[in-house]
Amino acid sequence: MTEFAIHTEKLSKQFGHLLVVNEVSLSIPKGHIYGFLGPNGSGKSTMIRMLCGVLQPTSGVGTVLGYDVNKESESIKQKIGYMSQKFSLYEELTVKENLDFYSGIYGLKGKESKERQNELIELSGLTGRENQRSGSLSGGWKQRLALSCALLHRPELLILDEPTAGVDPVSRRIFWDIITDLGKEGVTVLVTTHYMDEAELCNEIGFIFFGNILIKGKPKQLMEEYKVNNLDDLFINLVEKQENNPLKGGG
Numbered sequence: 001m002t003e004f005a006i007h008t009e010k011l012s013k014q015f016g017h018l019l020v021v022n023e024v025s026l027s028i029p030k031g032h033i034y035g036f037l038g039p040n041g042s043g044k045s046t047m048i049r050m051l052c053g054v055l056q057p058t059s060g061v062g063t064v065l066g067y068d069v070n071k072e073s074e075s076i077k078q079k080i081g082y083m084s085q086k087f088s089l090y091e092e093l094t095v096k097e098n099l100d101f102y103s104g105i106y107g108l109k110g111k112e113s114k115e116r117q118n119e120l121i122e123l124s125g126l127t128g129r130e131n132q133r134s135g136s137l138s139g140g141w142k143q144r145l146a147l148s149c150a151l152l153h154r155p156e157l158l159i160l161d162e163p164t165a166g167v168d169p170v171s172r173r174i175f176w177d178i179i180t181d182l183g184k185e186g187v188t189v190l191v192t193t194h195y196m197d198e199a200e201l202c203n204e205i206g207f208i209f210f211g212n213i214l215i216k217g218k219p220k221q222l223m224e225e226y227k228v229n230n231l232d233d234l235f236i237n238l239v240e241k242q243e244n245n246p247l248k249g250g251g
């Protein structure tokens, strides 16, 4: 048993000539909420897709829940909960049908499946909406349904790629209350976000800029160390200092 839910050493991904993730080393202890931050096109989703077992790294090594990212991607996919940047819901299916579908994928059956679905409907506040077509739900509800689908098999690790993009402040708050509770229960969470109020709720954050990790640590300690009052200022300062970074491109 490894003490880290996620551990990578010099993990890289190149698409043709484009180096998108450059030797990223990350260690995320079990039970931590880790915020992965960085401007558009910096390689966050690419890093996440390597960790979820859906993209083969170009080089480097890593483990997710003890499984090798280069060799055991199928086991990783079964074990983790993953919410992709575009929620993978079936819009023409109802709330209940989506939960049933994902329940089947994770091998839940009969009573166990039913009970778990009911628990998650309650957790996400979707009670009364079970038979509503998911395409007709508002952003906040869709987000919580997608989270519920990712939680069906009680994963020890939850990987969330911009789960709160385009979601209103009240829904974001409810969502983060759920995430914080999961963290208290010992679930490890890796989450990307562009919202710095959310980043401050993480145990640790890493800031990636065009494939390179520029800085990582506890939000409060980083703000003290760099003598700033908020994370926005810290990251804007960091990015400005990177003006001559040869990796800097569009985005």
Ligand SMILES: Nc1ncnc2c1ncn2[C@@H]1O[C@H](COP(=O)(O)OP(=O)(O)OP(=O)(O)O)[C@@H](O)[C@H]1O
Residues within 6 Å of the ligand: 015, 018, 020, 038, 039, 040, 041, 042, 043, 044, 045, 046, 047, 085
């Ligand atoms: N399959 C692919 N083939 C070629 N280039 C890709 C591929 N996937 C991603 N890229 C490129 O890699 C870079 C990083 O993309 P990525 O989606 O990882 O960024 P991101 O940090 O998640 O951005 P955002 O905040 O906009 O979600 C971008 O320039 C993107 O165009």
Ligand SMILES: [Mg+2]
Residues within 6 Å of the ligand: 044, 045, 046, 085, 161
């Ligand atoms: Mg992304």
